[in-house]
Amino acid sequence: xxxxxxxxxxxxxxxxxxxxxxxxxxxxxxxxxxxxxxxxxxxxxxxxxxxxxxxxxxxxxxxxxxxxxxxxxxxxxxxxxxxxxxxxxxxxxxxxxxxxxxxxxxxxxxxxxxxxxxxxxxxxxxxxxxxxxxxxxxxxxxxxxxxxxxxxxxxxxxxxxxxxxxxxxxxxxxxxxxxxxxxxxxxxxxxxxxxxxxxxxxxxxxxxxxxxxxxxxxxxxxxxxxxxxxxxxxxxxxxxxxxxxxxxxxxxxxxxxxxxxxxxxxxxxxxxxxxxxxxxxxxxxxxxxxxxxxxxxxxxxxxxxxxxxxxx
Amino acid sequence: xxxxxxxxxxxxxxxxxxxxxxxxxxxxxxxxxxxxxxxxxxxxxxxxxxxxxxxxxxxxxxxxxxxxxxxxxxxxxxxxxxxxxxxxxxxxxxxxxxxxxxxxxxxxxxxxxxxxxxxxxxxxxxxxxxxxxxxxxxxxxxxxxxxxxxxxxxxxxxxxxxxxxxxxxxxxxxxxxxxxxxxxxxxxxxxxxxxxxxxxxxxxxxxxxxxxxxxxxxxxxxxxxxxxxxxxxxxxxxxxxxxxxxxxxxxxxxxxxxxxxxxxxxxxxxxxxxxxxxxxxxxxxxxxxxxxxxxxxxxxxxxxxxxxxxxxxxxxxxxxxxxxxxxxxxxxxxxxxxxxxxxxxxxxxxxxxxxxxxxxxxx
Numbered sequence: 001x002x003x004x005x006x007x008x009x010x011x012x013x014x015x016x017x018x019x020x021x022x023x024x025x026x027x028x029x030x031x032x033x034x035x036x037x038x039x040x041x042x043x044x045x046x047x048x049x050x051x052x053x054x055x056x057x058x059x060x061x062x063x064x065x066x067x068x069x070x071x072x073x074x075x076x077x078x079x080x081x082x083x084x085x086x087x088x089x090x091x092x093x094x095x096x097x098x099x100x101x102x103x104x105x106x107x108x109x110x111x112x113x114x115x116x117x118x119x120x121x122x123x124x125x126x127x128x129x130x131x132x133x134x135x136x137x138x139x140x141x142x143x144x145x146x147x148x149x150x151x152x153x154x155x156x157x158x159x160x161x162x163x164x165x166x167x168x169x170x171x172x173x174x175x176x177x178x179x180x181x182x183x184x185x186x187x188x189x190x191x192x193x194x195x196x197x198x199x200x201x202x203x204x205x206x207x208x209x210x211x212x213x214x215x216x217x218x219x220x221x222x223x224x225x226x227x228x229x230x231x232x233x234x235x236x237x238x239x240x241x242x243x244x245x246x247x248x249x250x251x252x253x254x255x256x257x258x259x260x261x262x263x264x265x266x267x268x269x270x271x272x273x274x275x276x277x278x279x280x281x282x283x284x285x286x287x288x289x290x291x292x293x294x295x296x297x298x299x300x301x302x303x304x305x306x307x308x309x310x311x312x
Numbered sequence: 313x314x315x316x317x318x319x320x321x322x323x324x325x326x327x328x329x330x331x332x333x334x335x336x337x338x339x340x341x342x343x344x345x346x347x348x349x350x351x352x353x354x355x356x357x358x359x360x361x362x363x364x365x366x367x368x369x370x371x372x373x374x375x376x377x378x379x380x381x382x383x384x385x386x387x388x389x390x391x392x393x394x395x396x397x398x399x400x401x402x403x404x405x406x407x408x409x410x411x412x413x414x415x416x417x418x419x420x421x422x423x424x425x426x427x428x429x430x431x432x433x434x435x436x437x438x439x440x441x442x443x444x445x446x447x448x449x450x451x452x453x454x455x456x457x458x459x460x461x462x463x464x465x466x467x468x469x470x471x472x473x474x475x476x477x478x479x480x481x482x483x484x485x486x487x488x489x490x491x492x493x494x495x496x497x498x499x500x501x502x503x504x505x506x507x508x509x510x511x512x513x514x515x516x517x518x519x520x521x522x523x524x525x526x527x528x529x530x531x532x533x534x535x536x537x538x539x540x541x542x543x544x545x546x547x548x549x550x551x552x553x554x555x556x557x558x559x560x561x562x563x564x565x566x567x568x569x570x571x572x573x574x575x576x577x578x579x580x581x582x583x584x585x586x587x588x589x590x591x592x593x594x595x596x597x598x599x600x601x602x603x604x605x606x607x608x609x610x611x612x613x614x615x616x617x618x619x620x621x622x623x624x625x626x627x628x629x630x631x632x633x634x635x636x637x638x639x640x641x642x643x644x645x646x647x648x649x650x651x652x653x654x655x656x657x658x659x660x661x662x663x664x665x666x667x668x669x670x671x672x673x674x675x
Contacts, residue, residue, distance in 0.1 A: 151346075152353035157609040157650045160627070161357070164643045167631050168361040240476050248613050251480050252628050267481050271617070274484050275492045285481030292476035 042305040049301020055294030063110040072101035074108040074261045084277050093283035096266075097273060098259075102280065105261035106287050112262045113291060116177055116246045117239055123181035125235050128188025133219050133227060135189070136196025147193065153186040159245055166254045173262070176255040180245050184238060188231050195227040229306045237299035240292035247288050263288050347655055352404075354647045358640045359403050412641030417633050422641035425626060430645070431516025432502060433615070433622030436542055437607040443546025444553050444607075445600050451550070452557025456565060457584055467554045474551025479610055483544050483617035490540060498536040500619035507533055541618045545610055549603040556599045560592035567591075594664045601657035605650045 021038070025031035043049055062069060072091075077083070077099025085095045093102040135146040165179035199205060200223070208218055249255035250264025258265060263284040270281025387393050391402060406412075412422035455467040491499045498504065503511075503518055507530040514521055519538070522531035564570070565588055573583045612624035619625070623642055630638035 148349060149353070152350050155350045155651045155654050156354065156357070156647055157605065159609050159612060160643055160646050160650075163612070163627065163631060164358065164361050164639060167634070167636065167639045244476075244478055247478050248480065251478075251613065252616065253632060264478070267478070267484065271484055274488055278485075278488050281481065281484050285478055285485070288481065289473075289477045292478075293472060296472060296476050 039305040043301050046301040046304060048297045049304075052294040052297030052299075052301065055290060056298055059110055059114060059291055059294070062107055063114045066108050066111055070101075070104035070107040072104040074100065074105045075259055077101070084273065084280070086277075087279055094277075094279040096269065096280045102266075102283050105266060106263065106284055109261040109263045109266065109284065109287070110291075112173065112256055112260060113243060113246070113288075116173070116180070117242055119177045120181045120184060120242050120246075121235050121239075123177070124185040125188055125231055127181075128185040128190075129192050129224060129227060129231055131185070132189035132192025132194075133196045133223050136193040137200055137215065137219050137223060143193075146189070150186045150189045153183070154190070156183065158183045159248060162245060162249065163252070163254065166249060171254045171257060173256040173260070176246055176249045179249075180242055184242065187238070188234060191230050191234055192224075192227040195230055196223050199223050199226055233299065233303045233306055236295060236302055239295035239299065243288060243292050243295070343655065343659060347651070350651050350655070351648065354644065354651065355404050355407060356400070358644055358647075359400055362636055362640050363399065363403075407644060412644070413637035415630065415638040415641075416635045417630060417638060422638050425638065426623065426641060426645055428516070429621060429623045429626045432620060433608065433611050433624060435517045435519065436538065436615070436620060436622060437545065437604065437611055439538060439542035440545030440607050440611075441549055441600065441604045443543055444549030444603065447546070448550040448553030449557050449596065452554040453561050453584065453589060455554065455558040456561035459562065464558070467558055470547075471551045471555040474548050479544065479548060480613040480617050482547075483541065483614055486540055486544060487617070497540045498533065500617075502537055502621060503530065503534045504537075541614050541620060545607050545614055548610055549607055552603050552606075553596075553599060557592065557596060560595050561588060564588040564592045594661065597664060598657040598661045601653050601660065605653040608646055608649060 019030065020034045022030065022034060025034055077095060079099045082091070082095045082099040082101075084097055084099075085091055087094045091101050091103065093106065095101055096105070131146050131150065135143040135150075161183045162176070162179040165182060166175050169175040169178065196219075205218065205222060208222055213222075246255055247262075247264030247267070250262045251268045253265070253268060256262030256265050258269070266284040267281045267288075270277075270279075270284070274281050384393075391399060394402075410423045412426075414420070415422050415425055418425055451463065451467055455461075455464040458464060487499065490496045507522075507527075511518070511521060511525070511527070511530060514524065518534040519531065522528070522534055561584075565584075567588075570583060570588060573587055574580075578587075608623075611620075611622060612627060614620065615622045615624035616628050623646060627639060627642040627646075629635075630642065
């Protein structure tokens with residue numbers, strides 16, 4: 001920048017990068033954009049995390065455009081000509097015992113996986129967040145009671161508890177989601193409480209208290225938003241576990257019911273033919289593996305970017 | 313964590329011993345309360361699942377067209393007209409006597425079924441944890457010592473795969489490769505039918521029973537059935553244990569006492585295995601106990617794949633036949649073991665780590 005142009009510009013023009021990285025943000029919006037930008041810069045340096053993100057985006061796109069992408073129907077096959085065919089150019093992953101194209105079923109199955117993951121996150125994360133922040137801020141007896149309940153749930157074996165719940169509620173994808181959600185909120189409560197305990201002693205909370213804000217408002221407006229990032233990281237890291245549990249329930253015949261193309265149920269079906277027709281079970285398992293791996297990589301990257309303390 | 317300058321203990325020496333005893337019993341008392349609460353929680357959840365969630369059990373027995381007085385009588389016979397807390401009390405006292413009711417599927421008492429199935433699961437999970445800890449700990453140490461090296465990368469990748477792969481799928485694929493294609497191991501089940509009826513069951517653990525009887529052929533057969541599912545479970549605990557060992561060891565190797573030991577001229581082997589690992593062992597014991605509990609859980613899916621007649625298979629068979637007594641009984645047994653291991657890990661941590669002891673005393 002020459003002297004001339006500097007004189008011409010009354011307000012020094014800064015690049016977008018500088019505006020975002022500014023130490024002294026002039027508005028709330030600039031500050032939060034700046035934070036997001038900084039986190040993204042850390043995140044995008046991690047190549048594996050980017051790979052995870054790309055696979056997850058791919059999963060979402062596959063789920064959305066399943067009708068366009070799938071070459072065959074996921075439900076109807078030709079029993080006379082296409083039964084149990086090995087992988088070929090026409091059927092990349094082969095066909096199953098009903099003559100259905102396995103690739104098409106996997107493509108449609110991504111919808112179920114996404115449905116489970118999103119629903120569990122929507123159900124479990126707010127419960128954990130609410131329990132943790134309220135316990136942490138209230139302290140005393142309420143804290144002790146809530147944390148004891150959390151500990152009790154944490155001490156349970158998750159899959160087995162989910163199994164028992166599904167047994168009582170009846171098999172089905174919705175009940176499987178419910179059972180997984182019931183068993184997966186406690187870690188979020190623990191994390192939110194730990195964050196709340198450090199936040200509640202800060203000066204700005206004291207200032208808000210002086211202004212006369214109610215405890216509910218403090219928890220809702222001033223504490224929860226700050227706990228959100230660590231809970232989101234933990235939820236992302238848990239996604240793989242949620243997918244595996246849902247697939248396990250499906251494999252045991254307690255999750256999604258046939259003929260739904262749920263990946264775990266597809267493996268259970270392929271198990272009957274596994275010794276002679278390995279591909280029926282192989283492809284859906286590989287799909288579960290790739291998606292879980294992607295969520296693990298993404299979660300690791302997000303943890304490093306948003307929560308540098310926990311990274312190790 | 314600096315405990316600050318040592319403060320003069322205001323308590324006279326002769327009372328101090330008694331106080332310490334009191335504190336120890338206090339810790340133990342608290343521990344018992346936690347166990348009790350957690351266990352009551354487990355029972356409350358299973359009670360809730362078994363009695364409250366399903367449709368009215370009376371209607372399930374008599375059907376919805378039965379006359380009013382029949383419904384009332386059955387309700388009374390089942391004790392369902394009593395208040396809920398009293399029902400819960402009856403339920404708990406029955407469970408504590410080991411009475412989980414009768415299984416609809418096998419028409420045996422559930423407790424008897426569980427007792428028969430348990431040794432199979434125990435054998436599987438124990439060999440699994442032996443494999444997992446036996447390989448996982450040295451691997452984790454190695455990864456920490458050669459940070460960023462080949463072993464470190466291997467541990468990282470194995471951990472990632474272990475966290476991402478469905479265990480039942482890996483089991484199926486392992487069966488295809490090692491049993492069907494290569495023929496290295498025996499297939500599903502615990503032992504070949506040939507040996508099944510000649511064997512006298514003493515402990516229920518086939519490896520022990522066959523070894524005691526000196527039937528080495530049967531022993532080898534049982535081993536070739538066991539080795540694949542056990543290595544599979546072992547792999548999953550190995551993935552977790554090696555990652556945790558690495559992280560604990562990195563933590564220890566950065567401590568000043570390691571520098572001091574090096575300055576003293578101790579050999580690197582001695583520093584790593586005698587000094588650093590010994591300190592890393594404290595949290596590691598907790599990790600191993602926890603993953604042992606996790607294996608019991610993982611065995612539900614593994615046993616289904618390998619037709620392994622243990623608790624997990626019993627649980628899933630009962631589930632598929634809506635045999636609620638058996639499901640809840642197995643859930644309570646597995647849950648109790650899990651809770652027990654969890655709390656044992658907690659207790660071990662507190663007794664093994666001299667620092668937590670010191671902090672307790674300082675309070």
